[in-house]
Amino acid sequence: MMFEDFSDAQSMLIGEIGQVIDLKHVSQTIVLENSYANPVVFAQPLSRNGSDPAVVRIEDIKADRFTARVQEPNYKDGRHTGENFSYLVLEAGTWELENDTQLEVGTLNSDAVTNSDWEQIDFSTDFLNTPTTFSQVQTDNGSNFVRTRQKNTSARGFSLAMEEEEVLNTSHPAETLGWMAISAGAGSWNGLSYQAGNTGNRVTHEWSTLKFENSFERAPQLLASLATYDGTDSAGVRYQNVNSQGVQMMVEEDTSRDLEQSHTTEDINFLLIGGSGTLTASTPSTSSQTFFPKTREAWEWPFATESIWNLPLGSNAVYQPANLETGLWTSADNELLFQVSENAPLTRLYAPGSWTNRASGTKSPTGNPADEIYIRFPKDQLVADASPSSTPNNVASILQPDGETVVAVAPLARTKPGDSVYGWYYGEENIYGTGITGAHGGSGLSGLGGSIRLGELSDSEPIRHALKINVWADKYLYYDNADKTPGYRWPAYKADNYAADNYGGTNANFEMGSLLAIPPNVTPEQLGIESLPALKLFYALQDYGTYVVDDTAWNVSAFNLQQGVEEKFEQTYGYTYSTNDQNSQWFQEYYALVESLHLVTNNRPTAIGGGGDTRRAPLAPHFASN
Structure with missing residues (x-):
């Protein structure tokens, strides 16, 4: 919560939201409404018109366009029926929305995979609360099927790694990984209603219904990422039956190593935006409450970080x-x-x-x-x-x-x-x-x-x-x-x-x-x-x-x-x-x-x-x- 008025900050164009219908395994170029200096693309999850495991694979990002295809694991034939997905393109940087919502977008070059190593993403400024985070592979340096996984999200950062299909998940060539973090909550973004949050640790390989906190006029654009790593089998998010009031999502495994596709409960981060178009934000004021102190004096703010007086409430609180x-x-x-x-x-x-x-x-x-x-x-x-x-x-x-x-x-x-x-x-x-x-x-x-x-x-x-x-x-x-x-x-x-x-x-x-x-x-x-x-x-x-x-x-x-x-x-x-x-x-x-x-x-x-x-x-x- 911000307690001061920062309305004098200058808004600027930082991105756009849209949707692609009927993307298949053949590469398709999506032309953007605007040009960007450092665009980061988020294009997930896929619908589930086809039952084979699949992700949106970003191949090439330019200032005013990006190329994508549906990628299946290597053990499949690579051909995939048409799928739908929403995309969000944002300039890398630290931003503040009109309702003081904090947003940070970044990239890194990494070859970390879940079975061997994880990257630690540290936000440039601590969030006031644990944000909603998303990530996606931005390049096509390695030809194998690949996506990202996340874990250990806090107000200070989160852990990020790539994940190939189960039988191959030991290494992958270095790729550019894009990530974003946005304060959880609901509001308006350039006149478009939005909601950022998480499902709670309850989604498995079975379809799970998410009812939206606020109804939209029509089915909103949907972005989603697995927020946890409770199940170590390779997994991603798929969706179906999205409408103005809710959506069904599930955790999808592949069968490259075995035929078993059951998956334990995971938490899914989601971002809903009610429409398409350009998005603006401002650079944060230096006096904004989003700038969490980096140090403290013991008398003014006493006791250890893990003290009962200093630990915030946890996501499992009953x-x-x-x-x-x-x-x-x-x-x-x-x-x-x-x-x-x-x-x-x-x-x-x-x-x-x-x-x-x-x-x-x-x-x-x-x-x-x-x-x-x-x-x-x-x-x-x-x-x-x-x-x-x-x-x-x-x-x-x-x-x-x-x-x-x-x-x-x-x-x-x-x-x-x-x-x-x-x-x-x-x-x-x-x-x-x-x-x-x-x-x-x-x-x-x-x-x-x-x-x-x-x-x-x-x-x-x-x-x-x-x-x-x-x-x-x-x-x-x-x-x-x-x-x-x-x-x-x-x-x-x-x-x-x-x-x-x-x-x-x-x-x-x-x-x-x-x-x-x-x-x-x-x-x-x-x-x-x-x-x-x-x-x-x-x-x-x-x-x-x-x-x-x-x-x-x-x-x-x-x-x-x-x-x-x-x-x-x-x-x-x-x-x-x-x-x-x-x-x-x-x-x-x-x-x-x-x-x-x-x-x-x-x-x-x-x-x-x-x-x-x-x-x-x-x-x-x-x-x-x-």
């Missing part, structure tokens, strides 16, 4: 409605984040005296009377104590002077400069590590990871990490004493000490530590999301999700924010973050987001975010320094 309802307020759990210097004195940490009188404790903060805990903490930094009417969680994460050690304390309090610090000691995490644990009393999860930081709700950048949410445990969180982890699930390592009596939810998948997210088929328009802060939350919740970390103890759902975010929010937008005005746009958007949340039921250590071949967003970049 969603179940959480059935959260509108609460009484839009709410926040404010978290205390401190970065201290060598000048900060070593300060004794004591357990809180009580929940409402914290700065009166005299006991060890670990529960072991023999433990004495000292941390470096700024001498003049004060944190207000609680009162009977105000008992904030005050979850604190304190980065020590070594720049690596994050000390977790809650509920933090200090009422006098230079005095001791009060709060339970929850241990330490390395800021470069996985960062799972911390001082959230209900779950034991991090106070630093997942916190919405200063500026993240008010600047133009998307939020690039998972969030945290507190929910009303009495209504939503499930507890079963017979469970091995009663009231909680990974990554949480605990539930509230009152869980047995106060958790009243009925869904066994909804526990402390559950991952919630907005499903991929939901759009902001469907939820009525228009404001910038709500859009930023929407895409973070859809791409990364939010972990349940604490109990609100009343009828609200609260996201976890760094202290100061609420003030910055009001300064930026002119209205308060926390409100009970149910008629306000912000209240309605906030709870539209909450009500749309689903449980990701297969989130686990070996499949964070549900796992899968692709992720919904680019992976967190490496640290600028460590």
Whole structure:
């Protein structure tokens, strides 16, 4: 999602879309409407009027035309009945469509085949989400039957190789391979409706029906490529019965090595364009959100790439409605984040005296009377104590002077400069590590990871990490004493000490530590999301999700924010973050987001975010320094 207006970018002609009817094994030249400097041709899949395996083989590409034929595997007689296919010709380069869709087109020279080697395609700019990718052999240097296969697509790139028929797939002369990547989604391209996406990992050698997300006036042009390499037998895509509402596709093997043509499930990428004609785009603005950061600072964007806080949701995520309802307020759990210097004195940490009188404790903060805990903490930094009417969680994460050690304390309090610090000691995490644990009393999860930081709700950048949410445990969180982890699930390592009596939810998948997210088929328009802060939350919740970390103890759902975010929010937008005005746009958007949340039921250590071949967003970049 782009958050700025880049309408001043100049559009230019970059390609055209068309169709060829009745192509046979005899070479045919397709004359284009325009001339191009570096044209890349995509001409697949073939219809299946003839049952012999076949591909469109590009023979010669010139500025204003290309030559193609239907090619069968070598063990066939080479003669093939007439087939239909759509073609897309694009200038090589990095482009941006009128609706901010990202597009990149390129070529490389390679002799890599699937049985021996794969090429790694790295996009010049990371996509915000995993794109839809396509590839095709552009030359005819080797006479053997050949096509391309793809795997391991992410927001940063994908793997690509050639594939001959099964019995010959050991080598092939170097060819020019063309590839393209386009942001998944639907829109308009020069007045032509389009849709880019994938089928999911479900298509086999049997015909599979793809129903289009949006109906077209007539049968659209269809481009498709196998997106996965789950089955290692040589395979390609064929189609039939395309109309305005859907198409049937199947995975086709050859029988050069054996007569068996059964194929396991594969994911197919597709691009539908409703008509023929020229296509334009603009070069991306240097300030566009499509330019994903190449490095990051640990304090601003903490923990490892594979951390639960940084891994986007996976393509295998399984969603179940959480059935959260509108609460009484839009709410926040404010978290205390401190970065201290060598000048900060070593300060004794004591357990809180009580929940409402914290700065009166005299006991060890670990529960072991023999433990004495000292941390470096700024001498003049004060944190207000609680009162009977105000008992904030005050979850604190304190980065020590070594720049690596994050000390977790809650509920933090200090009422006098230079005095001791009060709060339970929850241990330490390395800021470069996985960062799972911390001082959230209900779950034991991090106070630093997942916190919405200063500026993240008010600047133009998307939020690039998972969030945290507190929910009303009495209504939503499930507890079963017979469970091995009663009231909680990974990554949480605990539930509230009152869980047995106060958790009243009925869904066994909804526990402390559950991952919630907005499903991929939901759009902001469907939820009525228009404001910038709500859009930023929407895409973070859809791409990364939010972990349940604490109990609100009343009828609200609260996201976890760094202290100061609420003030910055009001300064930026002119209205308060926390409100009970149910008629306000912000209240309605906030709870539209909450009500749309689903449980990701297969989130686990070996499949964070549900796992899968692709992720919904680019992976967190490496640290600028460590």
